[in-house]
Amino acid sequence: MTEDIDRHAAKMAKKKAARDKIMATKTDQKGLIIVHTGKGKGKSSAAFGMIFRCIAHDMQCAVVQFIKGGMSTGERDLILGKFADICAFHTMGEGFTWETQDKTRDIEMAQAAWAKAKDLIRDPDNKMVLLDEINIAMRYDYVDVREVVAFLLAEKPPMTHVVLTGRNAKDPMIEAADLVTEMELVKHPFRAGIKAQIGVEF
Structure with missing residues (x-):
């Protein structure tokens, strides 16, 4: 048992040293272009997680909803009710097409x-x-992806993060992004006849 503990400690020390060496080379900072896409659930949820992190760090931030209409959601109600001074929230859509x-x-x-x-x-x-x-x-060409990419590359302030969510992100947007996550659908209750659940979907 003692031998296993010692072997594990040595292995983890070696791993830490290698990790510390890698981390020492990561010194740059920049505002990121972040894309959450894919058929799986969690794209907006993950993005709002980052918004709430910003709020927790007293960082001014903003949300623009392109498709979702006037339906009440937990994240919008919380931000408008408690954090409107630090996070502007604009619901601009009227629902899915x-x-x-x-x-x-x-x-x-x-x-x-x-x-x-x-x-x-x-x-x-x-x-x-x-x-x-x-x-x-952008998928439906209501907004030109080339215009969005050109604007972000030319006019986004250097330290501003921009998060873009939604299925079917176009290739130019993926290529321009610094961080891209594709949510993969493995299983969804909707397929079993279960409607959107409060606290999970909205």
Whole structure:
């Protein structure tokens, strides 16, 4: 038993030394372009986790929702009720396109959301800006992905993080991003006839 403990300690010490050597080379800081995409659940949830981290660190941040309409959600109600002074929250969409059934209106709303997003990103006081479901708006070409990429590369302040969520992120957005996570769908209760659950989905 003592031999196993000693062997484990030596192995972990070697691993720590290697890790410390790698970490010593990571000295740069920058505002990241972060993409959460894929068919699995958790894209917006993970992004809001980062927003709440910013709030906890007293970092000014902002959210623009491109698709989701006026439905009450836990994260929006909490931010508007408790943290509106540090996190601006703009719900600009009117629901998914199959609900509105008005492409012209959807495009207008997406363009208005993008205009608001650009204003928020340009403000260097905002340390993180979440563009919730913008990937869907870009998928349907309501917002031009090339314009989004060009803007982020040219006008985003150096230390501002921008998070873009939604399925089907386009290749130019993935290529421009610093961090890309694809949520993989393994199993979902919706397929078993279970509707969205409060506290889990909204």
